Amino acid sequence: MLNYDIVVIGGGPAGLAAAIEAKKNGVDSILVIERDRELGGILQQCIHNGFGLHIFKEELTGPEYAQRFIEQLEDMGISYKLDTMVLDISEDKSLMVMNRTDGLLKIRGKAIILAMGCRERTRGAINIPGTRPAGVFTAGTAQRFVNMEGYMVGKKVVILGSGDIGLIMARRLTLEGAEVKAVAELMPYSGGLTRNIVQCLDDFDIPLFLSHTLIDIKGRDRVEGITIAKVDENRKPIPGTEQHYECDTLLLSVGLIPENELSKSAGIQLDSITGGPVVNEAMETSVKGIFACGNVVHVHDLVDWVTEESRRAGRNAAKFIKDELWDGGPSFRTAAEKGIRYIVPHMVRVENVEQTVDLFMRVDDVYTNVNMVVKLDGVRIRTITKKHLAPGEMESIKIPTKFLKEKSGGLLTVCLEKEGA
Amino acid sequence: MNKKEMICIVCPMGCRLTLQEDVNEEKGYKVSGNQCHRGIEYGIMEQVNPTRALTSTVKIKDSSLNRLPVRTDHPIPKAMLFECMKLLNHIEIQAPIKMGDIVVENVLNTGANIIASRSMA
Amino acid sequence: MYDVAIIGAGVIGCAVARELSRYDLKVVLIEKDTDIANGTTKANSAIVHGGYDAKPGSLKARFNVEGNAMFDEICKELDVPFQRIGSLVLAFDHEDVQAIQELYDRGVINGVPNMEMLDREQILALEPNLNKDIIAALHAPTAGIVGPWELAIAMAENAIENGVELKLEHKVTQIEKLENGYGISTDKGKLKAAYVINCAGLYADEVHNMVADPSFRIIPRRGQYNVFDRSVGDFVKKVIFQCPTKKGKGVLIAPTVHGNLIVGPDAEELDCKESIETTMEGLGFIREQGKKSTEKVPSHAIITAFAGLRATPSTGDFIIEELTEAKGFIDVAGIESPGLTAAPAIGIYVLELLKNSGVILKEKESFNPIRRKAIRFMELTDEEKTELIKRDPRFGRIICRCESITEGEIVDIIGRKAGALTVDGVKRRARPGTGRCQGGFCGPRVMEILARELEMDITEVLKDRRGSYLLTGPTKVDTGIEESFDAVAAAKEL
Known part of the structure; x- marks a missing residue:
């Protein structure tokens, strides 16, 4: 059995930032466990730019963003294991891990940081009817093939879902010589960033069909075509609006799901909306000493926010090791109300808050000119006016601790109100 | 117009x-x-003068992966994206390479270089 | 010249092949597809039926009950996942109660052991997730669940180990009667056999018609299913049927041998024998119909949907006979439900038919009924795991994260007799890609391993059958001069 102060599960952006930050905060005995052949996680296949605007004040590609952290981790002498799978976490924070060289290995951490990221929703999860031929890929799998392995997944492509990976892949495949015929999106708005719609679709005259869904896949062996149709307000296809496209490939960009099978094995409480662990201000889960950060907690829109959140987790895990994390004192629950889908963290212990209480959330629809209203036990303590809110973009609100210091606890809520109401 | x-x-x-x-x-x-x-x-x-940054890959020899991710270090005219992609088809890099190394200098006389966006052993 | 040619490597063809491999005969198993079990066998309810359903006196009734009793031994010999978990047929009203009583009576005549009638309390004690308005149920403890393609593949592997030849991607196009047997033309050449066993599933009528006048038709009857994540695999403990009514047979809810949950099927007669697409109506039907058994069906945990075609005979019963007009040609046709259950018994019955037709069955001394156990890494003890990784480090590398399948297991099932040649072939034998990510992570890795082990380029790796290519070629290849002009022109227009 190996013993470490902190074991970080996952060597993507979240795990890297958390490990580095823990080390900076005085913990030396740290191990990062990564299941892939190299560190960096999904960033290594995200070769497009747009990463790092907040953290580094420059526009980096995914691999560049990852490499900055990997180099820092190596410079600091933090140990890591590659090609290593965590099979199980028990509540006493011991892990069963496995790889080719060590075989089966038991590792115990005084603290654990969960940074496993997320996975893509698949065809089955959205129950698309039709045949099951070759040529149906999730956008991320296609991205790995094209960008890292160097293989094309198809020649004529339709993309279902307008999340950012789908938009980015529309451009990538077009540049690589494929014909991307259309992008269909179930919702009346895109799940991706506006700049991606302009730069990835409009630049190449790829049509985006909002409020459309896939109703059929044709082809016995390889995809031969697909049919999309417009949907009504209940998201049911409207007869007569069908459009057929001949294509050999269907890419799915229909959402991401936090990967929490290990969290479940450790008995950690999960939030049914985010799909990730319930966490407090320290990014600590319902099991003492097990922290979580990044897309395993909730799916982020920008990696910069993952880094920020993971640094917080790393810092607090270090505090936990040094026995500087407070468990008592006033604590506040958070709750999403009208217009807000969820809030992270779920609980705030004021004693541990560094400067401001930072709440992260997503809205449930597109809104223009609305107020985001924070209430403490029903009393408005902050109002932020927003010109534009969309579900594809994560929002954050900072609450000065002065509002909370005097209180002995309570309920923090956020809701949307029409401006002027 | x-x-x-x-x-x-x-x-x-x-x-x-x-x-x-x-x-x-x-x-x-x-x-x-x-x-x-x-x-x-x-x-x-x-x-x-609409410009865009171009990100793509080139072939790489003797590395664990088949492709090296690359990008332009400055945006290039939008109209030259495909021409630039075409040029990248002919490039093959020998590993090892360092992030930031120039892969193509002054690509298509745009003044921008194509650089490696990661190190590869 | 073969002694016996079996046409079709579904579960029936494989069962016949394995039975024949016990004897001193030269046997060939001919399959049009790229893999064994690629038709009806890979897409059904995966149930070993009790045997109360079929009409007394029918072949279905006989082979269901006989076959059911053989499963413990055959699955043990061949290392096939099988669990005798029992089944319930639910009654929702008094008419249903009468109907399940009739099933009970039929079961008694058919020889189904240990059936019992349960009342609401007993049912809910066994299955707390079922609806509270169920009033009675028929319990058949001998019913079970099995891995259908695993069974077929295991029987084929064992048959090949014992001397049977397998010819994949050989589609039979024509059969001519010769003086002392049959000449079988395939798209890959001709072969001769003294006896022919027609196990061609959906195409059994067409193969029959190659040597005789049409005497039956095979009607493709499609059934659609949803498969659920393992997290809800214990939602029910037994196979839950609904009482058959005038409106239909209802849908079943059952655990699978791999710990998933399956709900389905509907039933729809079609004209096309290749129509294995799911439809919004079909999936909607099973979703609604399932609620009759339990309102609590965990729809959020659906990981995939599939459809299969049953080979329904126009005669209503299995057709297993030597043709009077074509001696030595045996039809094994129309093997719809309970065909999977009946398969082992049908294999033995075909032996009898061959014997009656003059084939001398001399037992081989070398016959080994045992198939080398598949390595299921995650089921080993920690000590065994450690030992195995030391011996072969490939067992230390997890390829499928959802199902925890190691590289060692995948290499093993590619290397076996009747081993995997395609991504789906690997999936059916070792299960990577059957979990919640449905191959998103492991797909590329499995393709890599297949390419390496079978010494081919990764772009040649198929999903399933010929034509189901996954990659269209490498990136960064020169597209040629004309195309480049087009690209430049297109770029200029932007």
Whole structure:
């Protein structure tokens, strides 16, 4: 059995930032466990730019963003294991891990940081009817093939879902010589960033069909075509609006799901909306000493926010090791109300808050000119006016601790109100 | 061109800009629909000389992966994206390579270099 | 010249092949597809039926009950996942109660052991997730669940180990009667056999018609299913049927041998024998119909949907006979439900038919009924795991994260007799890609391993059958001069 102060599960952006930050905060005995052949996680296949605007004040590609952290981790002498799978976490924070060289290995951490990221929703999860031929890929799998392995997944492509990976892949495949015929999106708005719609679709005259869904896949062996149709307000296809496209490939960009099978094995409480662990201000889960950060907690829109959140987790895990994390004192629950889908963290212990209480959330629809209203036990303590809110973009609100210091606890809520109401 | 519609991508607002030729304006165009001054700048640039950063890959020999991710170190004219992609088809790099190493210098006389966006052993 | 040619490597063809491999005969198993079990066998309810359903006196009734009793031994010999978990047929009203009583009576005549009638309390004690308005149920403890393609593949592997030849991607196009047997033309050449066993599933009528006048038709009857994540695999403990009514047979809810949950099927007669697409109506039907058994069906945990075609005979019963007009040609046709259950018994019955037709069955001394156990890494003890990784480090590398399948297991099932040749072939034998990510992570890795082990380029790796290519070629290849002009022109227009 190996013993470490902190074991970080996952060597993507979240795990890297958390490990580095823990080390900076005085913990030396740290191990990062990564299941892939190299560190960096999904960033290594995200070769497009747009990463790092907040953290580094420059526009980096995914691999560049990852490499900055990997180099820092190596410079600091933090140990890591590659090609290593965590099979199980028990509540006493011991892990069963496995790889080719060590075989089966038991590792115990005084603290654990969960940074496993997320996975893509698949065809089955959205129950698309039709045949099951070759040529149906999730956008991320296609991205790995094209960008890292160097293989094309198809020649004529339709993309279902307008999340950012789908938009980015529309451009990538077009540049690589494929014909991307259309992008269909179930919702009346895109799940991706506006700049991606302009730069990835409009630049190449790829049509985006909002409020459309896939109703059929044709082809016995390889995809031969697909049919999309417009949907009504209940998201049911409207007869007569069908459009057929001949294509050999269907890419799915229909959402991401936090990967929490290990969290479940450790008995950690999960939030049914985010799909990730319930966490407090320290990014600590319902099991003492097990922290979580990044897309395993909730799916982020920008990696910069993952880094920020993971640094917080790393810092607090270090505090936990040094026995500087407070468990008592006033604590506040958070709750999403009208217009807000969820809030992270779920609980705030004021004693541990560094400067401001930072709440992260997503809205449930597109809104223009609305107020985001924070209430403490029903009393408005902050109002932020927003010109534009969309579900594809994560929002954050900072609450000065002065509002909370005097209180002995309570309920923090956020809701949307029409401006002027 | 007389009138042109475009979406501003400077911030998430996504303003719908209308660009109109106007000899009375300093830069020859009048921009409307913008909610801030950055929209004007974007609109005119997008009309006069639209540029894009290009990210792609090139073949790499003797590495654990088949492709090396690369990018332009400055945006290049939008109209040259495909030509540049075509040029990258012919490039094969020998590992090891360091992030930031120049893969193609002054690509297609744009003044931009193609650089490696990661190190590969 | 073969002694016996079996046409079709579904579960029936494989069962016949394995039975024949016990004897001193030269046997060939001919399959049109790229893999064994690629038709009806890979897409059904995966149930070993009790045997109360079929009409007394029918072949279905006989082979169901006989076959059911053989499963413990055959699955043990061949290392096939099988669990005798029992089944319930639910009654929702008094008419249903009468109907399940009739099933009970039929079961008694058919020889189904240990059936019992349960009342609401007993049912809910066994299955707390079922609806509270169920009033009675028929319990058949001998019913079970099995891995259908695993069974077929295991029987084929064992048959090949014992001397049977397998010819994949050989589609039979014509059969001519010779003086002392049959000449079988395939798209890959001709072969001769003294006896022919027609196990061609959906195409059994067409193969029959190659040597005789049409005497039956095979009607493709499609059934659609949803498969659920393992997290809800214990939602029910037994196979839950609904009482058959005038409106239909209802849908079943059952655990699978791999710990998933399956709900389905509907039933729809079609004209096309290749129509294995799911439809919105079909999936909608099973979703609604399932609620009759339990309102609590965990729809959020659906990981995939599939459809299969049953080979329904126009005669209503299995057709297993030597043709009077074509001696030595045996039809094994129309093997719809309970065909999977009946398969082992049908294999033995075909032996009898061959014997009656003059084939001398001399037992081989070398016959080994045992198939080398598949390595299921995650089921080993920690000590065994450690030992195995030391011996072969490939067992230390997890390829499928959802199902925890190691590289060692995948290499093993590619290397076996009747081993995997395609991504789906690997999936059916070792299960990577059957979990919640449905191959998103492991797909590329499995393709890599297949390419390496079978010594081919990764772009040649198929999903399933010929034509189901996954990659269209490498990136960064020169597209040629004309195309480049087009690209430049297109770029200029932007």
